[in-house]
Amino acid sequence: MYELKTKENDNSVIEFIEQVENSKKREDAYRLLDIFTETTGYKAKMWGTSIIGFGSYHYKYATGHEGDAPLVGFSPRKANFSLYFATGDTERDVLLQEFGKHKAGKSCVYINKITDIDVEVLKKLIQQSIRFLREMYPDTK
Template sequence: MSAEVDEFLAGVTPAVRQRDAHALVDLMRRATGQEPVLQHPGIVAFGQYHYEYASGRSGDSAAAGFAPRKSATVVYLSDGTAAHADALSRLGPHTTGVGCLYLKSLDGIDLEVLEAVVRRSYETLTAGTFGQRAREAAD
């Protein structure tokens, strides 16, 4: 792991977020086969994918990642949380946005389910050029 990621993780507060961040680094490494890099502001990212929308807008983004925020850890699922509804129903305590999974703590979370969700999302995003926004995938 890079010194930049180590330094970022060392400064994460509260303590439960820091503990969970270290666990998520290990989980996402296994799920993606990638090493973490720090993206700003405060996102730990794994791999990249290319997207191109019908509008013509295109670019590259992290294929998997998380951000340990004070109120919750955000796990990014850029293919949309709706694509993982069945698995997320078995995950444990969480809330969702269109492309974000919010975890107050990994306590009570089925980490095997979380790893499978991250792996599936990563594989979907990196299979080729991804052409949907998370909100469109939910429709």
């Protein structure tokens, strides 16, 4: 059976951010930490080795595959920041039109730096993602 690698753990979020080599990226990571914490009301937790997640939900697909995931999160990758929002939410696409410079994948939105985006739209994206997941998964924490 498939074992999910990205699980919530007790690794230190601060220690992880301190390992970010680029000082500007590290500064942006702390800013994102503040924005996500204030907007979600959840304490940041490490998920796997490189994702900073907020809150959690349990999903179960029709195939029987199930697991836990953060409601929202981000990761300061070498090339850019990966922002994690709910998949399948059409409202996300509407909000992204006002977001600023980014690239969007299925579940990730990629940004280079905070000055490229509208922080108020980021807060709306975070809130919308949580709202969407709570509707899809009523047992969400």
